[in-house]
Amino acid sequence: MSQFTIAFEGTDDEIREAAEDLRQQLDRDGELRGLTNSRIRPPRAGEQGGIADAVQYAADLGPLVIGPLCVWLEARLRRKGVSLELRRPDGTELRISADSTGDSAQLLHQVAEFLAE
Numbered sequence: 001m002s003q004f005t006i007a008f009e010g011t012d013d014e015i016r017e018a019a020e021d022l023r024q025q026l027d028r029d030g031e032l033r034g035l036t037n038s039r040i041r042p043p044r045a046g047e048q049g050g051i052a053d054a055v056q057y058a059a060d061l062g063p064l065v066i067g068p069l070c071v072w073l074e075a076r077l078r079r080k081g082v083s084l085e086l087r088r089p090d091g092t093e094l095r096i097s098a099d100s101t102g103d104s105a106q107l108l109h110q111v112a113e114f115l116a117e
Contacts, residue, residue: 002089003059003089004057004059004061005087006085007085019052022069022072026072032057032061036061038055039056059088062115070111077101078101083097094114
């Protein structure tokens with residue numbers, strides 16, 4: 001199955017928090033509930049378990065994800081900024097990073113356009 005992947009950058013705690021927060025946001029949408037997965041990074045040496053480092057979903061869900069993802073991004077920008085990588089099933093990537101809502105309109109447009117293609 002071909003999938004979109006939304007991966008996060010930052011410390012392990014920041015990555016885990018962002019992945020879990022986005023997954024919960026997507027699960028709040030009735031059409032997406034239960035259709036997204038957390039990608040779990042294997043544990044590193046000395047760790048007891050891996051962490052959720054990305055959210056994945058089937059390519060055919062793409063249009064359904066755009067709205068909830070943009071709502072999540074906007075809320076995230078208001079609180080603390082965001083740094084993530086979107087990857088299409090064909091391997092094409094879009095990296096975005098912003099620290100304030102000043103760039104939100106352009107950022108949200110980029111994300112929506114990338115996911116809709």
